[in-house]
Amino acid sequence: MLVINLIGLGLIVLIVWWFWLYKPETKALGDENDDEDIVITVENGVYQPASLSVPAGKAITLVFERKDASPCAATVQFPDLEISEELPLNKKLAINLPAMTTGKYAFHCQMQMYKGELIVK
Amino acid sequence: MSDKNNNSQELLIEGASCASCVGKIEKALNALDGVEQAQMNFALRTVSVTGNVDANTLIKTIEQIGYNAKSANETSDEELLDEKEIAEQQYYKKLMQQTWIGLGLGIPLMLYSVFGPAMTVNSMTERAVWFAIGIICFAVLYFAGKHFFVGAWKSFVNHSANMDTLIALGTGTAWLYSMVVVIAPEILPEMARHVYFEATAMIIGLINLGLALEVKARGRTSDAIKRLIGLQAKTARVIRDGKEIDIAIEQVLLNDKVRVRPGERIPVDGVVEEGATSVDESMLTGEPMPVKKVQGDEVVAGTINKSGSIIFTATRIGKDTALARIIGMVKRAQNSKPPIGRLADIISAYFVPTVMIIAIVSALIWLNFGPEPTVAFAVISATTVLIIACPCALGLATPMSVMVGVGKAAEAGVLIRNGEALQTASKITAMILDKTGTITQGSPKVTDIHLVDSSLSKDELLQLVASLEAGSEHPLAQAIVESANEKSLTLDKVEQFEAIAGHGVQGSVQGKKLLFGNQKFMVSESIALDEAVVASAQQMASEAKTPMYFAVEGKLAAIIAVADPIKEDSIAAIKRLQNNGIRVVMLTGDNKATAKAVAEKVGITEFFAEVLPEDKSSKVAELQAQGEIVGMTGDGINDAPALALANVGFAIGTGTDVAIESADITLMRGSLHGLADAIAVSKATLNNIKQNLFGAFIYNVAGVPFAAGILYPFFGLLLNPVIAGAAMAFSSLTVVSNANRLRFFKPQQH
Numbered sequence: 001m002l003v004i005n006l007i008g009l010g011l012i013v014l015i016v017w018w019f020w021l022y023k024p025e026t027k028a029l030g031d032e033n034d035d036e037d038i039v040i041t042v043e044n045g046v047y048q049p050a051s052l053s054v055p056a057g058k059a060i061t062l063v064f065e066r067k068d069a070s071p072c073a074a075t076v077q078f079p080d081l082e083i084s085e086e087l088p089l090n091k092k093l094a095i096n097l098p099a100m101t102t103g104k105y106a107f108h109c110q111m112q113m114y115k116g117e118l119i120v121k
Numbered sequence: 122m123s124d125k126n127n128n129s130q131e132l133l134i135e136g137a138s139c140a141s142c143v144g145k146i147e148k149a150l151n152a153l154d155g156v157e158q159a160q161m162n163f164a165l166r167t168v169s170v171t172g173n174v175d176a177n178t179l180i181k182t183i184e185q186i187g188y189n190a191k192s193a194n195e196t197s198d199e200e201l202l203d204e205k206e207i208a209e210q211q212y213y214k215k216l217m218q219q220t221w222i223g224l225g226l227g228i229p230l231m232l233y234s235v236f237g238p239a240m241t242v243n244s245m246t247e248r249a250v251w252f253a254i255g256i257i258c259f260a261v262l263y264f265a266g267k268h269f270f271v272g273a274w275k276s277f278v279n280h281s282a283n284m285d286t287l288i289a290l291g292t293g294t295a296w297l298y299s300m301v302v303v304i305a306p307e308i309l310p311e312m313a314r315h316v317y318f319e320a321t322a323m324i325i326g327l328i329n330l331g332l333a334l335e336v337k338a339r340g341r342t343s344d345a346i347k348r349l350i351g352l353q354a355k356t357a358r359v360i361r362d363g364k365e366i367d368i369a370i371e372q373v374l375l376n377d378k379v380r381v382r383p384g385e386r387i388p389v390d391g392v393v394e395e396g397a398t399s400v401d402e403s404m405l406t407g408e409p410m411p412v413k414k415v416q417g418d419e420v421v422a423g424t425i426n427k428s429g430s431i432i433f434t435a436t437r438i439g440k441d442t443a444l445a446r447i448i449g450m451v452k453r454a455q456n457s458k459p460p461i462g463r464l465a466d467i468i469s470a471y472f473v474p475t476v477m478i479i480a481i482v483s484a485l486i487w488l489n490f491g492p493e494p495t496v497a498f499a500v501i502s503a504t505t506v507l508i509i510a511c512p513c514a515l516g517l518a519t520p521m522s523v524m525v526g527v528g529k530a531a532e533a534g535v536l537i538r539n540g541e542a543l544q545t546a547s548k549i550t551a552m553i554l555d556k557t558g559t560i561t562q563g564s565p566k567v568t569d570i571h572l573v574d575s576s577l578s579k580d581e582l583l584q585l586v587a588s589l590e591a592g593s594e595h596p597l598a599q600a601i602v603e604s605a606n607e608k609s610l611t612l613d614k615v616e617q618f619e620a621i622a623g624h625g626v627q628g629s630v631q632g633k634k635l636l637f638g639n640q641k642f643m644v645s646e647s648i649a650l651d652e653a654v655v656a657s658a659q660q661m662a663s664e665a666k667t668p669m670y671f672a673v674e675g676k677l678a679a680i681i682a683v684a685d686p687i688k689e690d691s692i693a694a695i696k697r698l699q700n701n702g703i704r705v706v707m708l709t710g711d712n713k714a715t716a717k718a719v720a721e722k723v724g725i726t727e728f729f730a731e732v733l734p735e736d737k738s739s740k741v742a743e744l745q746a747q748g749e750i751v752g753m754t755g756d757g758i759n760d761a762p763a764l765a766l767a768n769v770g771f772a773i774g775t776g777t778d779v780a781i782e783s784a785d786i787t788l789m790r791g792s793l794h795g796l797a798d799a800i801a802v803s804k805a806t807l808n809n810i811k812q813n814l815f816g817a818f819i820y821n822v823a824g825v826p827f828a829a830g831i832l833y834p835f836f837g838l839l840l841n842p843v844i845a846g847a848a849m850a851f852s853s854l855t856v857v858s859n860a861n862r863l864r865f866f867k868p869q870q871h
Binding site: 001004005008011012015016018019020022043044045046048050061069070071072074075077079082084085086088089092094110111112113114115 | 513520
């Protein structure tokens with residue numbers, strides 16, 4: 001019984017670490033090549049890549065491609081930037097973001113099940 | 122037309138596979154006459170072209186160099202909508218198929234579990250039968266529930282968790298446990314050898330059903346935007362080289378002459394060149410009366426030409442038309458979130474992992490302290506907790522209501538900029554109204570002609586005064602000239618015209634010496650004014666009119682009163698606001714007497730007269746300092762600072778010429794009823810959001826502990842996982858349906 005309890009507690013620790021404490025690796029965007037747009041795929045409940053680092057003080061373009069028919073995936077929002085766009089299915093959509101100051105900017109679907117983050121450096 | 126409004130279009134390029142195509146395409150397009158700049162976005166395979174060129178020419182050029190192209194611009198709204206609907210249809214169909222697969226196995230098993238013997242595994246035959254059912258159940262999981270598992274896995278590797286995670290874990294646990302019971306019953310105590318294949322299949326079926334119904338219900342939440350997009354005409358009849366041709370709407374160019382016949386929709390924005398008609402603008406402004414249009418008047422895309430045939434010049438096309446901008450604004454607002462939704466957002470961010478932890482804790486508690494068979498109870502409670510928790514209901518609560526509420530407002534000609542404006546509007550306690558152009562029509566008109574000398578008719582008299590005033594720039598003079606124009610009176614030449622500041626004007630028309638001005642002027646010119654005449658002038662002044670005396674050849678002929686008439690429904694609309702407990706305050710630059718008269722007439726007790734435009738915002742601040750949540754209503758042009766400072770700024774327009782996006786809330790029609798409507802819709806939407814949030818919170822807060830078995834020690838109650846699945850599937854549907862109720866909201870007109 002002790003073993004089972006320990007496994008249970010271990011699982012809880014793992015959940016906390018895996019979902020909350022772990023910092024995902026970040027994909028850098030727009031450092032060298034100005035015209036290169038990164039495509040963020042929206043599929044199976046996740047944005048891929050979900051974490052992007054972008055340079056501060058520079059307007060950027062993010063391209064989203066939604067491959068998930070679920071209506072949950074239909075909208076992407078950047079709440080801090082007051083941007084909300086509907087993503088057409090199986091099509092690319094470019095979203096222009098204004099120049100941002102350093103900090104973290106979340107983007108997510110309406111229900112926050114799809115989640116991503118822009119790290120402005 | 123300025124360069125800013127120059128035609129910009131976007132083309133989708135097919136067949137461009139390498140980056141070098143970019144240069145080729147851009148070069149070919151830039152070489153065309155009329156193209157100012159062509160720029161290709163390789164990632165999107167689109168090229169945006171500025172300049173005044175026909176889309177067809179661009180497409181042909183691209184085809185000549187070996188690629189295919191199609192216009193991506195104007196069709197997008199309508200096309201996107203169609204594509205979205207088709208995609209939704211397909212998704213719905215797929216979900217329904219998965220529903221039947223799940224329920225096809227789930228319902229018979231469920232009936233068996235209720236009416237048949239206990240689903241336990243004791244003999245070899247039972248093991249064989251249940252093993253076979255377990256395999257069928259796996260097929261169900263694969264064909265009807267694969268997306269949950271794939272989604273759960275993909276999120277997991279990305280360190281995130283969502284609804285899929287919960288469903289996959291819940292159904293997966295139930296199935297795995299059942300398979301262990303079938304394959305290795307000996308490792309479990311006898312009482313725990315129970316299979317839960319029926320739960321697995323039923324849950325998969327029910328959740329698919331819930332999702333399918335939700336897709337249907339969600340479709341209805343965007344009815345308003347669909348209706349707006351549907352207003353866009355698909356073709357236009359333009360006159361080119363003297364010939365009338367029908368072309369697709371996206372091929373209309375700036376300055377094209379467009380012909381619209383009665384009953385047709387105006388295809389793009391423009392200015393009437395020829396003909397006269399009346400246009401039904403109700404679909405955009407909510408104003409039921411058709412609006413007269415003659416040469417020089419603006420017409421806007423989406424409205425319906427009622428009576429005459431007109432030719433107009435296109436001044437705004439594509440994404441620049443008022444309709445397109447309205448659609449853009451409504452769409453943006455529909456997707457924005459009011460602050461009330463933030464708590465739900467924070468909760469949803471931590472929701473799923475928290476539920477997983479609760480499931481583990483619950484299982485551990487059952488294992489440690491529960492009755493026999495502890496394993497079975499632990500598995501059931503964990504599964505039920507995972508299945509009943511519904512982050513979707515929480516996440517959907519706010520956006521669905523905002524979507525419907527903002528759309529509903531747009532239908533009434535009220536454009537709400539974002540969720541925050543919507544929320545604040547619902548809490549307004551004081552409303553400041555600008556007088557001119559807001560309560561009144563904003564254009565002074567001749568209201569009374571009181572004849573003193575009956576030898577002249579009213580028209581003759583008006584003709585004389587208008588001739589005299591034709592040279593004056595005073596706004597009151599313009600009102601008189603306009604009034605004469607309306608009656609098609611021809612004006613004579615005025616001689617020896619002289620304006621005496623603070624008094625009036627004099628001059629001679631048709632050889633008659635005319636004086637026109639205030640009482641002071643008459644007195645100084647020794648014109649006899651009897652008491653009755655002065656009394657009637659004072660009466661006019663007390664009615665918020667400006668009376669002026671008119672003397673012909675040294676004798677008083679008439680009193681003419683000019684006033685800025687109060688809008689017909691201002692009184693009723695202000696009453697409506699007051700009935701809603703809102704403190705209504707009037708601001709005006711006018712003198713006290715006029716302000717008092719107007720305020721009294723419309724039932725406002727609190728007003729500030731002689732307020733300079735730059736002082737308007739300090740009045741807003743004053744009310745805010747008194748603790749009021751202040752709405753400020755103005756025409757959006759010279760009230761900008763006050764509108765910006767107010768908690769909610771309302772820009773009021775007459776028709777579609779209002780500066781959209783200039784305020785938090787834009788009223789497309791001039792009526793102040795729009796204000797009351799806006800507040801009523803905001804309140805109804807906020808209430809709806811609160812109901813949704815409350816429902817979703819309570820559901821999860823009560824549902825999860827119940828599922829964990831909190832009632833078991835007291836009442837012996839433990840929730841069946843199938844019921845949890847049903848509850849979860851229908852909780853988000855309930856939220857969407859409740860939001861849909863808003864579609865039937867009608868603001869009361871009193």
